[in-house]
Amino acid sequence: MTEQRTRGIAPRSIGTSLDRVDGPEKVTGLAAYAVEHGADEGVSAPLSVWLVTSTIAKGRVSRVDPSRALAHPGVTAVLDHTNAPRLEQTDNGELAILQDDRVGFRGQVVALVLAETSEAAREGAALVEVSYEPEPHEAELREDNATYKPDKVNPAMETDTDEGDVDAALASAPVLVEQTYRTPYEHNNPLEPHATVAWWAEHEGREVLSMFDSTQGVHGVVQALAPMLGLEPDQVRVRAPYVGGGFGSKGEAHAHVMATVLAAQTTGGRPVRLAVTRQQMFSLTGYRTATISHMRLGAGADGRLTAIEHAVQEQTSVVREFAEQTASPTRMLYAAPHRRTSHRLARLDVAVPSWMRAPGEMPGMFAHEVAMDELAVACGLDPIVLRERNEPDLDPETGKPFNDRRLVECLRRGAERFGWADRPPEPRARLDGDWWIGTGVASATYPAMKQPGNTARVTSLEGGRYEVAIGSVDIGTGARTVLTQIAADALDVAPTDVELAIADSLLPSASVAGGSSGTSSWGSAIVAAAQLFRADHGAVPAPGLHTTASAADDPASEAYAFHSFGAVFAEARVNRWTGEVRVPRLHGVYSVGRVINPRTARSQLVGGLVMGLSAALFEESHRDPRFGHVVTQDLATYHVASHADVLDVDAEWLEESDEAFTPMGSRGIGEIGIVGTAAAVANATFHATGTRVRSLPLTADHFLE
């Protein structure tokens, strides 16, 4: 394998709305997701696994009585901590299930039931009798218990930053906004529940573990599981041809994956399948922590910021640490000489939090951008003018120049399209029948990221066609389609001449579909392999030649800070009698580098806006601290936006190409749509009603007088 410096590629298919290459399979339902593979793919007569989960938040399992379960027809085995296969490594407290009697949160896996049918497995799980020795637990996030300072915040950022003299600057600031903003627990809830099929076999004297898994990264699952199981990575094969959404929750293997693998270890090679229930997803597959943001903005009367402070309080799990980087966007968004950020956690006896679309940026920008709206009001300035006045010359976080910071252009283009100029400056100025009407704006930003460890392989086939292989996963983003386009342009052939192979850990290594980094990371590797293939084998290669390569880092790019930007505009209508909030218009304008496929890109950006709207209006997981679990654990009580809630939602983007970042000129689009969106809606409800709401979701009770 070679590291290859890439050159920019001429866009031909890139920039066109190539049809999704997997569209017909999806609209007919013939696309096979994790537990839908059959005997032709090695999954013959699978046993079903059902999880038994803890009913206490902390303590010990004193006894598991499987006798009633085993007596149920069809049940073949019950595994618990006394008889489950042992793991070689147990440092990952989330994955090391059934290795001891400890219970770290309510909903943790304490036993598995295997059965001939899912009905028998489910009934068997209900019949397993688990006795506990409970201990006192702590499951409530409060300002007085979120005091633990983690070493780093996700993924490896500084926990705190401090520049200048923030306290002095705030003390002397003519205008001060000092408020606390809150976001609730949120659950990713992809429509496909997490699911895994696994089977063990012997191959040339070695154990081999094969899996279909609903994951955002097949190689990541191998890397997480292999050492825990005492296997070499090449003894584990993970495939994920179709994944029904992830939004971060399938970014890392969770406990159910290990449950399936351990169960499969006991069946003499027979496959086992496990589909997590929607209810179990609320304790086993990750979620966004609730956040408390203490914001202090100091500014001159002209609105120019002199000091920014963002002190975050949130929570993690005792079982495994995850520290959301909520203040990270505050470090780079606006200019101010004095600035300070911090993160403090409550370490609770609760389910393990993890990535949810735009971890850090989503809750952090809600706080920062509502605070900016309050500052605009305090200064008597238009919110767009306020943001223009606080544009930094250099990235405030690194001191480097931005490569293409076009936030102001996004704001101006959006304002023009939205009709912002007609907006009355005062709140509570427009009443239409029973509805107060207002408009709001917020900035969006997301870092441009590329991950290390990506390799692609190009192989010449008969008839001028090429196989292009990399183990990346399409979780609905359109990766299968845009990587085909990138490969076609990099090889200078038609997309129909590219046979793309993805979603299998036997293929060259690929990083996770997360952090809006997939297309940039995988696409750069594909361009590297294609350009090296052409250099080695020419324009008319004989069939069967191949080249494998990674993209070398470009040292020149170290000089810049790479971020995407956007502006979100919302119109809100708030019913004067019921407090109901409707959002008739929600528009985003983005600067995200070159858009590779306008059709799939629009869906990515609009999908982010819709999830942001959903967070603004509905989403809230309610944890009962007495018991330690989320009680709103289904889609009837955890509300997400439905068809009737989504009115005029649209996205557009500025024409640009960022070839300093990737040879395609693209920067990543998966997450920025959710950033700032809830703030724009909240700011619009303030403008409509004059009532400032500083916590999500914007439920009706906030607006009742």
Place this chain on the structure above:
Amino acid sequence: MPGVVRGTGLTMDIEIDLVVDGTTHSLSVDTRTTLLDALRERLQVISPKKGCDHGQCGTCTVLLDGRRHLTCLALAVAHDGAEVVTAAGLGSDGLHPVQRSFLTHDGYQCGYCTPGQVCSAVGMLDEVAQGHPSHVTEDLTAEVDLDDAEIRERMSGNLCRCGAYPGILAAVREAARG
């Protein structure tokens, strides 16, 4: 009535027939088996997806004896002899027009809710043709004017977490015009 009953005292297996996308299947189901699990786990018919198993998301929607129906809320034994049409069986010659519109307007991303959305749209358009009103229909006696509010209301039993609602709306609107 189901023909054969075989019981152990704790469970019962019953033989039923289902016509799925034009093919007749005889199968044995547990009395606890949902129609969705009968299709997915007994017949390996994977087009209807399982999103919540509680009738809250719409992902498992098929046309059951001609009407859109949530198969996770139906017990298989109660539908002996039923005719099931999934998204895989909608088109008589290639894709159904609703499916083609979904492709044109990118009314999907991950594809998991999509077969249910498609079946729901086909069933909904038939309900409109029969004059069924919805919650947002103003005049219950007039012919339904299938505007955007009507489409959104009638499709709201089908959740899409990818947020493809604007594309689905455009697709259904186009398909409704024919």
